[in-house]
Amino acid sequence: MKKFLAFIFAVSVASVAWADGSLINGAGATFPYPIYSKWFDEYSKANPGMNFNYQSIGSGGGIKQITAKTVDFGATDGPMTQEQLNEAPGRIYHIPTVMGADAIVYNLSGVKTGLKLTGDIVADIFLGKITKWNDARIAAENPGVALPDVSIVVVHRSDGSGTTYIFVDYLSSVSPAWKGKVGKGTSVNWPVGLGGKGNEGVSGLVKQTPGAIGYVELAYAKQNDLTYAYMKNSSGNYVEPTLASVSKAAEGVTIAPDFRVSIVNSANAEAYPISSFTWLLIYKDMDDHAKGEAIVNFIKWAVTDGQKFAEPLDYAPLPSNVVTMIQEKLKQVKY
């Protein structure tokens, strides 16, 4: 009897400690997980008592969980659709945190990083219309490069992903044929190609298959020394995917106030065209005062002081015009 009472007492003390509002739960996209981890770590050092827990279950999972309110904030690489927003019990804000991009990687013997491609050509490759590497259109963009007579093997993602979303968003905006036939989403009906699971799956297939072409997160491409293409942007410049050119995609362009904006094929002349934000999802009206305040303060720190941690981890920092907009937006969050 005594043991039983002692156990009950211990459990109730533990649960009171557990219910302490300084543990904040989030879930969502896998792409920003490394930078979020770093941020949580650094922020907890500066603000002891603040603990964050983030589960990288995927953008779809993040959207589902924040809609169900099982987490305090969500994270996604692809913005929520109007239907998904309508399903949520309250108004959800999208707050950009860092930027990422998709690199077009390929495996072509004798051709190093820097093959010049246009959105039109990439769309036709992924539609199955261009089937050989020495096609006249690719050769026209790359005078002086010896393109072998090899079949193109298309590789895409087999699992749904924000990486896919950025890519097909770009293809839909540059190719009416792609937009009509396939469209955009985290999972699409790919006309041709092999499917790899995760960035690792795609890069594995590309590395192993001569003549393969695929798309992976830029951070992944850089860390794994993959060969990638320079893409022609909307101003006609061939741009190398670097952190600087990715940040440029949001600089000097009109961003919608709800941030649910696609910045692929950006109007900025120096921008890399397959870039995107990654967002945190929070409710406009927070139920818990302490948690709401903690989250808003964290985000304010992340978009200002936190940005210096982005580049060493291969994420592109937000340009200053976007940071200003975010700070304005955060003032509207009520807790």
Add this chain to the structure above:
Amino acid sequence: MTRHDTSDIIFRRVLVCFPILILIIVAGILFQLIHASWPTLNKFGFHFFASQVWDPVMEEYGALPFIFGTCVTSIVALLLAVPIGLGAAIFLAEYAPPKIAKFISILVDLLAAVPTVIYGLWGIFVLVPFMRSTVQPFLGKYLGFLPFFQGPNYGVGFLSASIILAVIIIPFIISVSREVILAVPMVYKESAYALGSTRWEAMKNIVLSHGKVGILGSIILAMGRAIGETMAVTMIIGNNVTISSSLFSPGYTMASVVANEFSEATSKTYLSALIEIGLVLFIFSVIVNMLARLLIWSVTNQSHQTAKR
């Protein structure tokens, strides 16, 4: 009349609860699968099983390519595994010296215990490059007149996935077939030898025909295993939604599509379509396993009856 102790009665009643629990779980799974896939069951009906389109953007779903992929990989895996497995089982039961038989049987059990993800990794790093550089070009050159060996050669595809599945199911076929062959009463074989039959004749006419039901049961059990195999297949099959007569072509299976797309599926119809595929897979597996069990029971009953005579 036997007197039952109270403790006996309680023991029996508690024990009865456990199988009932299993029944409840199975019924619960079935009910939950049907309930969750109701939107697409309603919307697409039978068309779901005949359509080849899998388009999450237009919200049009059809399961035929996945059913095709599961069937093709399982059948080809069986075609490869049965001769090897049965041959090995016959060798182990009849021809091998006892020490070797024991050693190989232990190895076979170990093979069966290896997590299939490991087979998938071996497949990606060893089998697929080998298929792409050596085996498939060879098959394409000499057997290319058959529609099964035509088309571009990627390495990943139905053939590679079937080979991995064959490797995974061979241990099951060996274990069960060996038991079935050993269960043939010695008196039958001795009678055959006494009448002057060769080893091969005794094997074919007496042992295999006596054990054929049990062996068939082991094959069906192995097929059930192959149908449900997820991770190893999804790494090797190429994940392409097509129906093709060529074994070199990449494809997709029911288990793979659910494993790949489930976590990111957010719309109700999409989720429901994936769950409906899960339902089809569940029913397939249940039927295949039930068939196997029935066959194996009948063979053990038969051997009990003949032993009594």
